[in-house]
Amino acid sequence: MTAPEGPLVIGVDSSTQSTKVLVVDAATGEVLARGQAPHTVSPGDRRESDPEEWWQALSTAVARCGKIAGEAAAVSVAGQQHGLVTLDADGRPVRPALLWNDVRSAPQRDRLLADLGGPQAWARRVGSVPAPAFTVTKWAWLRENEPEAARETAAVRLPHDFLTERLTGQAGTDRGDASGTGWWSSHTGSYDEEILSLAALDPALLPPVHRAGEAAGTVAKTDGGFLTPGTLVATGTGDNMAAALGLGLLPGQPVLSLGTSGTVYAVSDRSPADPSGTVAGFADAGSGWLPLACTLNCTLAVDRLAALLSRDREDVEAGGRVTALPFLDGERTPDLPYATGLLTGLQQATTGGQVLQAAYDGAVFALLRALDLVLGQAGDDASEAPLLLIGGGAKGVAWRETVRRLSGRAVQVPRAEELVALGAAAQAAGLLLGEDPAAVARRWKTADGPAYEPVERDEAALTRLSATLEGARTLLDMRH
Ligand SMILES: Nc1ncnc2c1ncn2[C@@H]1O[C@H](COP(=O)(O)OP(=O)(O)O)[C@@H](O)[C@H]1O
Numbered sequence: 001m002t003a004p005e006g007p008l009v010i011g012v013d014s015s016t017q018s019t020k021v022l023v024v025d026a027a028t029g030e031v032l033a034r035g036q037a038p039h040t041v042s043p044g045d046r047r048e049s050d051p052e053e054w055w056q057a058l059s060t061a062v063a064r065c066g067k068i069a070g071e072a073a074a075v076s077v078a079g080q081q082h083g084l085v086t087l088d089a090d091g092r093p094v095r096p097a098l099l100w101n102d103v104r105s106a107p108q109r110d111r112l113l114a115d116l117g118g119p120q121a122w123a124r125r126v127g128s129v130p131a132p133a134f135t136v137t138k139w140a141w142l143r144e145n146e147p148e149a150a151r152e153t154a155a156v157r158l159p160h161d162f163l164t165e166r167l168t169g170q171a172g173t174d175r176g177d178a179s180g181t182g183w184w185s186s187h188t189g190s191y192d193e194e195i196l197s198l199a200a201l202d203p204a205l206l207p208p209v210h211r212a213g214e215a216a217g218t219v220a221k222t223d224g225g226f227l228t229p230g231t232l233v234a235t236g237t238g239d240n241m242a243a244a245l246g247l248g249l250l251p252g253q254p255v256l257s258l259g260t261s262g263t264v265y266a267v268s269d270r271s272p273a274d275p276s277g278t279v280a281g282f283a284d285a286g287s288g289w290l291p292l293a294c295t296l297n298c299t300l301a302v303d304r305l306a307a308l309l310s311r312d313r314e315d316v317e318a319g320g321r322v323t324a325l326p327f328l329d330g331e332r333t334p335d336l337p338y339a340t341g342l343l344t345g346l347q348q349a350t351t352g353g354q355v356l357q358a359a360y361d362g363a364v365f366a367l368l369r370a371l372d373l374v375l376g377q378a379g380d381d382a383s384e385a386p387l388l389l390i391g392g393g394a395k396g397v398a399w400r401e402t403v404r405r406l407s408g409r410a411v412q413v414p415r416a417e418e419l420v421a422l423g424a425a426a427q428a429a430g431l432l433l434g435e436d437p438a439a440v441a442r443r444w445k446t447a448d449g450p451a452y453e454p455v456e457r458d459e460a461a462l463t464r465l466s467a468t469l470e471g472a473r474t475l476l477d478m479r480h
């Protein structure tokens with residue numbers, strides 16, 4: 001490793017399963033140190049995590065980077081989107097955070113949709129038709145199911161706001177993450193008073209929304225002194241917005257991310273509004289937008305199937321007619337919050353490897369079905385552009401080959417791992433150096449990596465998956 005040119009910056013990804021921290025040379029993008037610490041997510045129907053554990057994980061992951069972390073001149077925190085963090089008057093969590101993949105708020109979502117006049121009204125108003133992932137549905141759930149906790153709440157935050165506020169001592173969020181709440185409009189760039197009133201949420205509980213390029217503050221104090229006081233803190237953003245920054249994404253470049261969630265998105269310079277609700281009309285971390293579709297069942301669902309079959313995740317086999325819709329946690333895309341996993345087409349000759357391959361197919365199919373709608377909302381011609389494959393799953397051959405076979409598109413796998421944390425680092429570097437963070441990431445060449453030619457699309461598998469989904473809709477919509 002050559003001596004860093006400096007200055008150094010820190011990028012944080014506080015995602016569903018863990019916190020990842022990178023110390024990066026702002027001049028070159030070289031990753032000088034990395035640290036990681038896990039999170040606990042409650043099992044069963046609840047998907048909750050303790051925000052205090054995120055804070056501890058941040059401290060541990062920074063410590064695992066070594067002393068060099070103390071030399072950073074700027075830091076930025078990106079986080080899993082949508083989570084409802086409720087704080088009391090002393091800034092302590094009233095209860096664990098309700099995460100993006102907790103679908104218990106589906107009935108409240110249905111009610112909120114109707115109260116504003118249906119999906120079209122929501123898309124027109126805030127840019128998105130809320131899924132049960134959106135924070136507004138979670139607040140409605142809390143008020144209905146735990147009114148005392150709602151009453152005790154003195155501040156409502158998103159995961160990245162909570163961590164940034166702990167660092168700086170100042171409340172604030174950014175437009176990218178705010179656009180996943182449902183109460184902030186990516187068309188107008190402001191909180192929507194009518195929606196806040198429908199959800200019975202006092203706007204005084206919400207943080208101010210920083211503009212792109214503004215600082216959130218400086219490191220005021222930290223419990224264990226794990227970052228140097230006075231270090232500049234950028235606004236941070238949602239994890240998908242950060243990954244878009246981390247890739248230095250330009251319009252017309254589609255991304256498919258394989259992590260706890262599966263996402264497909266592109267950046268756009270027009271404000272999306274998809275009344276079907278498949279495409280969320282998020283704002284990006286700059287001054288543009290990020291039309292995005294998200295599935296709940298991606299790498300964890302396939303890993304679970306592999307574990308049930310006692311197979312390595314790469315141990316797949318082609319052939320057979322087995323079809324899987326691996327909606328183990330309910331599903332968001334398609335909108336089937338009450339769904340469970342479905343397996344059909346099993347025959348005497350079916351092998352375990354074919355069942356596992358079917359799980360990959362089902363997870364990728366759900367994402368690719370939404371990709372055309374995402375690109376339609378983005379409005380730029382991306383027909384010839386390679387699909388950028390990122391997230392933990394992009395390291396897997398079975399994932400990559402499934403995406404190639406079902407998409408029929410060229411695929412590029414950036415060599416840079418941890419694009420969310422790198423995007424946060426680019427945001428910190430942009431703030432420090434007065435540059436556009438996406439341009440910083442392009443200078444760092446983060447999207448470079450091996451390219452894979454298109455292969456013929458497996459129409460037979462796609463037709464089988466579509467027919468299974470349509471045929472099983474009533475079953476998948478059944479409330480257990
Ligand atoms: N070498 C690998 N091959 C395939 N999948 C992998 C590999 N390494 C990690 N993964 C998958 O990556 C997932 C984590 O992805 P990541 O993007 O880090 O998740 P998140 O940010 O949502 O917490 C794990 O659930 C695991 O299935």
Ligand SMILES: O=C(CO)[C@@H](O)[C@H](O)COP(=O)(O)O
Nearest residue numbers: 015016080081100259260261
């Ligand atoms: O809900 C969404 C996007 O709308 C998810 O993408 C979350 O932001 C969680 O991300 P990961 O933990 O899977 O990175």
